[in-house]
Amino acid sequence: MIRDLSCEDLRPVCDLLRSTQDAHASQYPCIYRSVDEDSDLLGIIETQMSHPGAIALCHVQDGTVSGYLLAVISDVSSGGILVPRRIAMLNEIAVHEQHRRQGIADKLMEEMIRRALEKGASAVRASHAVFNQASARLLERHGFLPVTMTVERDLN
Template structure:
């Protein structure tokens, strides 16, 4: 059995924001059909997300990583995460949070997502964290399999109701 391909992962910088937004947009195309109402975006969603990405890159609690293409002119994928605070009633107060992981369609099923998540987990461990939280749609079977493969197990169910 051969070793999985190596995908370098580096911290994102502001110049990566446009490529991250383009990759995020492919993620939104997957989620739209799952629940068009909850994933419906505003007309300037790409601009808003770009600003969010730039803030996270600059934030001390942000974890924004990219897997650059070999020519370093683009990215294969990205991960956006950060630190989250839980209530003071819990022993585990601070957790790592992974908000988005997206891999460009040309680079899927090659280990890029795994490399991004492993790099984020290392960063969370270095910050002294013991737990990481991620959410995914139960309708997204690919995400469900991916996150289970990465060692995540469902703990809570988040539900919505239209008013």
């Protein structure tokens, strides 16, 4: 079942965010750091949930949070070079390892897209780490196409 994320869900979501952050930190330690303090993770989640354009969802299975999604809708103005529009930015999505390959991420994405449309968004934007092929496949299944590419060269 998909529902709005609530304060009671913060602990399991924090655990999922930690595992995602650790996976990123192990692949790219020069970019991502491991987070030791729960308060840091809770701050990330609470900041996104408190945004006026927040879409904060969780999937609950057998009374347990099995996945979550955090997105924020905002009006983007270009300063003159891009078309101003309302965009939903997918910031976080994760599914507990034991619940993967059951379509939970797809259900979270479908609900987020539905709500973004309801709130007048004209697009959803997302990014993923290059190593994260599961995220790449998820985004592709939902019609996401590359628009810009960010590259980086480490100078250390």
